[in-house]
Amino acid sequence: MSVAPDGVWAGKKPPKRLGGMAEALSIASDLGFSIPPFQEDSQSISNSSTVDKSDDLIRVLRELTSVQRNIANLQVELQGRKDDKNVAHLTHVSEMEKKCESLARMTAILKDVIQNKDRIIARLQQPYSLDCIPVEAEYQKQFSELLLKAASDYGALTASVADFQWSQNFREPPSVWGEMLRPIPSALASCTRFFEAMSAMRDSFATLQQLRVGHSLPMTPSDSTGDSKFTTPPQWKDGTTSDDSMAGSWRKLETDNHEAEDSDAGDSINHRRLSWPPPLKKGL
Incomplete structure (x- = not known):
């Protein structure tokens, strides 16, 4: 087994514990395999990333605090504007x-009404007339007739609409x-x-x-026309036509029949009403 020169081990960090995983990893790196960083390096990298995340x-949090402060200020300003609008x-x-301008206009209108109250009252007391609609003089008659027809048609239309609404509301x-x-x-019969x-x-x-009326008209002689106490029936003065004579004869016949029917029953009563009571004898 060959021993590596001193220059090779000079650049490497000696492992803390030999015969373990660190030695196996070092051997693998010597053979050309890529190995993950050591725990200390990973810890340093994680610590640096944690520091960066903490800074972020x-x-x-600072930006959020400033935004919340701005929102609170805007809410205060909005509430103030609402209160200002309520008491504006x-x-x-x-x-x-x-x-003040609206009161001035109302005051001017009231002054005009007070000054022209007589004219206003007179105009209100006048009856409604059709001359309020400008119509040519030659068409006024036709326009009046048209308005009368329209009024009658409007009344019929209103009644029809009322009947239609009643029929719609009738759910029986x-x-x-x-x-x-x-x-x-x-009921009709x-x-x-x-x-x-x-x-x-x-x-x-x-x-x-x-x-x-025929019984109440008095009969006057022809020579007493100037007397104001008696009157002559108009049909005797002006003359009668054939229809008048027929009506008079029919009326006379009805009168005769009526008198014939009532003569027997009413003679005693009429005599009793028209007769004077007998005079009292003083000797008795």
């Missing part, structure tokens, strides 16, 4: 100037619809009969009124 961590209408001169089943629609025909009865009653009252 300290730098990052009380503290800022510009806001007070805006308020068809059986309920049937129960609601069933009494409508009988009752209304028809009631209307016919009212019409007949109206005709009866009109006939009765005509009969009463």
Whole structure:
């Protein structure tokens, strides 16, 4: 086994312990194999990297602290601006100037209203007229008719919309619809009969009124036309047509029948009402 010269061992670090892993590694390096660094070298490298990481961590912590300080300052400034905005209408001169300008405008408007109150009251008391819409004079009549038609159409449209909304809001089943629609025909028939009865009653009252008016008109002789106490029926003054004569004859016939029916039952009552009580005899 050859011994290495002194120059070879001079540049190498002697191992701390011979016969172990260090000797095997040294032999492997002598043979040309690459070996990892020793523990001390790795420790020094790790220590240097740890120092560098510690420096980076300290730098990052300092930057983070400065950023947090800036954020705190910004939060304080933001809160101050919020508070300033809440009391700006009380503290800022510009806001007070805006308020003064608005108050000046309102004061001017109120002064105009007070000065022209009579004209305003008179205008409000005037009825609504269509002349507020500028229309040519030749088209005013047609425009008025158009507005009247539009008003009626608008009323019908409003009623239709109300009915449509009601039908949309009505969520009942068809059986309920049937129960609601069933009494409508009988109600219509009752209304028809009631209307016919009212019409007949109206005709009866009109006939009765005509009969009463015919009885109340006094008969005056032809030579007493100047007397203001008596009046001549207008059909005798102006003359009557064929229709008037027929109506008069029918009315006279109705009057005669009515008098014939009531003559027997009402003679005693009429005589009793129109007769004076018998005079009292003083001797008795």
